[in-house]
Structures are given as structure tokens and as C-alpha cells.
Amino acid sequence: MSKTFHLTIARVGENLFDGEAVSVELPGKDGAFTVLADHEAFVTPLKAGEAVVKVAEGKSERISIQEGGIAEVSKNQTTVLL
Amino acid sequence: MALKDIKNKIASTNRTHKVTRAMEAVSAVKMRNTQQAAFKGRPYARAALSILARLSGSADLKKHPLTQVRPVKKTALVVMTSDKGLAGGLNSGVIKAAQREIGEKKKEEVVIFAYGRKGEEYFSRRGYTIAKAIENKRDDIPLSVMEELSRELSAGFLAGDYDEVKAAYSNFKSTFEQIPTLRPLLPLSVEAVAELVKDIQPIKGKWAEQAPIESPSAYEVEPSGEEVLGVLIPKLVAVSLYHMLLEGKASEHSARMVAMKNASDKSKEVAHNFTRLYNKIRQAAITREVSEIVSGREALAS
Numbered sequence A: 001m002s003k004t005f006h007l008t009i010a011r012v013g014e015n016l017f018d019g020e021a022v023s024v025e026l027p028g029k030d031g032a033f034t035v036l037a038d039h040e041a042f043v044t045p046l047k048a049g050e051a052v053v054k055v056a057e058g059k060s061e062r063i064s065i066q067e068g069g070i071a072e073v074s075k076n077q078t079t080v081l082l
Numbered sequence B: 001m002a003l004k005d006i007k008n009k010i011a012s013t014n015r016t017h018k019v020t021r022a023m024e025a026v027s028a029v030k031m032r033n034t035q036q037a038a039f040k041g042r043p044y045a046r047a048a049l050s051i052l053a054r055l056s057g058s059a060d061l062k063k064h065p066l067t068q069v070r071p072v073k074k075t076a077l078v079v080m081t082s083d084k085g086l087a088g089g090l091n092s093g094v095i096k097a098a099q100r101e102i103g104e105k106k107k108e109e110v111v112i113f114a115y116g117r118k119g120e121e122y123f124s125r126r127g128y129t130i131a132k133a134i135e136n137k138r139d140d141i142p143l144s145v146m147e148e149l150s151r152e153l154s155a156g157f158l159a160g161d162y163d164e165v166k167a168a169y170s171n172f173k174s175t176f177e178q179i180p181t182l183r184p185l186l187p188l189s190v191e192a193v194a195e196l197v198k199d200i201q202p203i204k205g206k207w208a209e210q211a212p213i214e215s216p217s218a219y220e221v222e223p224s225g226e227e228v229l230g231v232l233i234p235k236l237v238a239v240s241l242y243h244m245l246l247e248g249k250a251s252e253h254s255a256r257m258v259a260m261k262n263a264s265d266k267s268k269e270v271a272h273n274f275t276r277l278y279n280k281i282r283q284a285a286i287t288r289e290v291s292e293i294v295s296g297r298e299a300l301a302s
Helices: B003-040 B042-055 B059-063 B090-102 B117-125 B143-159 B190-200 B225-301
Strands: A005-011 A014-021 A023-028 A031-036 A042-046 A049-056 A059-065 A069-074 A077-081 B075-080 B110-115 B129-134 B164-174 B177-186
Touching (some): A005 A049, A005 B042, A023 A077, A069 B042, A069 B225, B075 B117, B110 B117, B129 B143, B143 B225, B164 B225, B177 B225
Parallel strands (some): A005 A077, B075 B110, B110 B129
Antiparallel strands (some): A042 A069, A049 A059, A069 A077
16 A cells, blocks of 8 residues: 545535545646655646546546646645646 | 405515525525635735745845835725625725715826625716726636736836725624725735735634744845845735625625515514414404305394
């Protein structure tokens, strides 16, 4: 069982994803990156694209990002604001 | 008053009662929906704020053009009212709050952004400059409308058309309590946004529980604080506006529901009083007739 972290992907007025995830792939402004559990804390803007959330081994969810946003990663808590 | 007049009055009062009762029911439903919408956005605002709080120590925040404090020569005022009346003292409260802010300022020193017709009517009648008037009809306003307004406000602020932006709106506390509130919007400050987020939850009820904002911890900012803030700050301004609007909506429907409830109760009471009066007069007429017949009969018998 791989380690999970808490991920929130929210747009104003609705939560697109809220729960535990193994990893999330995000389209950063300077290139895509993947966040795993225990990632170093950082903030970065996102561009339009797609977030791929891996909920468990072999099970993932795709959430499209229309206008970019901001990703905030801190210890085992990642917040994506669209 | 003739019997027939009273009868008509009763009928018309009952009709009014039906109307106000229907409006009350409609407002109650709308109120629930708007309240829910107002609180669904809470996690978002909280998250955005906590990012901002963590960056607030950095020099980049103070350097951002939308946070620059300048001497105020001209003020832009966003007035959020409803389009329709019959909502008790809601709109007049908001307008009063705006008027208090204007205070002694000259009319040239104020620009009004009216969201909702009541505010627009009030200020245009008094000769203020209306920069923009937006109708406040729908309940399910997309965020994009607010983003546009915030873009416009930010652009005006950056261009130096005005040196501060404030917003007057009605803050929803509970179904019976809405507080007209005035809040600074630009230049953006962490305190102002924090205050707004604090206001989002009502005093009691389903949504009153409060989760603390996590304390700031150090972290990496990529590629630069400037760039992150460049995305975050316009978002925060739009979200602030959006929240004020949702609060205003929830307030509007609550205030209208309460006003209509009062009207319904009152019309019931009036109808009741009229029915009493009607019965009294009718009974008086019957008694008079009976006594006339009896006395006529007695006169014949003797």
C-alpha cells in the first residue's frame, strides 16, 4: 500500500476533489509535475490542462483545468485552487 | 360603513394574504438555496487566504500593484442591493452604509459601481457618477460576472482612476439578522480578506462551526512570489466580490421572507377584525329588524 496524502481541488462554490490520493499530476506553468506524499512544501501557479489524480493503484481520476490556478503543497496536504 | 363594503374589504385582504403567503414560501426556498451557495464557497476562500497569509510576510506582497496604499483622492464604491423591493429595510440599510462612507466627500470624488437596481436608482437620482450598473436578477450568478467586475475595478485602480475601492453589501448573519456592511476591497490587505472570511459563517445554525486557518509554515515559492501573487490576488478580489454578492443574495431572500411573513400575519389580523365588524353590524341589523316586526305585531294585536 503506497502512502497517501490529503488532496483538495476546489473551484469557487464546488469541490472537485476532496480526499486521499496517492499522487497527483498537475500542469505547472513551467512544466508538468507530480506530487507524492511527503512532498516538500511549495506554491506554484498552474496553466490550463488536466489534473490526473491517482486515488489508488490502477485507479485514477482526471479533472480538467480550464483557466489555470494555484497549487499549494504542504506536508501531506495539497490544495489546488482553480 | 355598509355591509357590502366590509365584505369587499375582507375579500381583498384575504387576497393580499394569499399573495404574501406565496411570496413568503418562494423566498424561503430561495433563501435556503442562496445560503447553501454562500457557504459552499467557504473552503475555497479559506484555502486562498491561507496561501496569502503564508506569503504575506514576503516583500513581494507589498510590492504588488494591487496592494499599494495611496493617498485617497477618489473612491470607488460598489453598492450591492437587490433589484426588487419588498424586502424590509435591507436596501435602505446598504444604501445608508454607503452614504455614511461618502460622508462629506464631494460628488466628483466618488464613483459608484451599482450592482442591483435599487442602489443605482438612489445614487443616480442624487447626481452621483455611475460607472457601471449591473442588474441583480438571477440567483445563480456565475463567477465570471464577478471576475469581469473585479478586472474592471482592478484596472481602474491601477490606472489611478480611483485610489481605493470599497464595497457596501448586506452581511448575512441569520435569517432574522442581516447587517449592512462596508468593506475595503482595494488596495488588498490580508486583514480585510481575513475579516471577510470570518464573516462568511453565520452566528448559529448548520454552518456555524469553524475550522481554524492553519498557521503559516515556511515554503518554497516557484517560480517567484511575484508570479504566484499575480495569479492569486486577482482571484482573491473576484472571490471577495463573489462572496459579498452571495451574502447579499442570502440576506435579500431572508429579509423578504421575514417581511412577507409579517405582512401575512398582519393581513390575517386585519381580515379577522373586519370579520368581527361585519358580524357585529349584521347582527345589529337582524336585531333591529326583529324588534321592528315584534313591535309592529304588538301594535296590530292591541
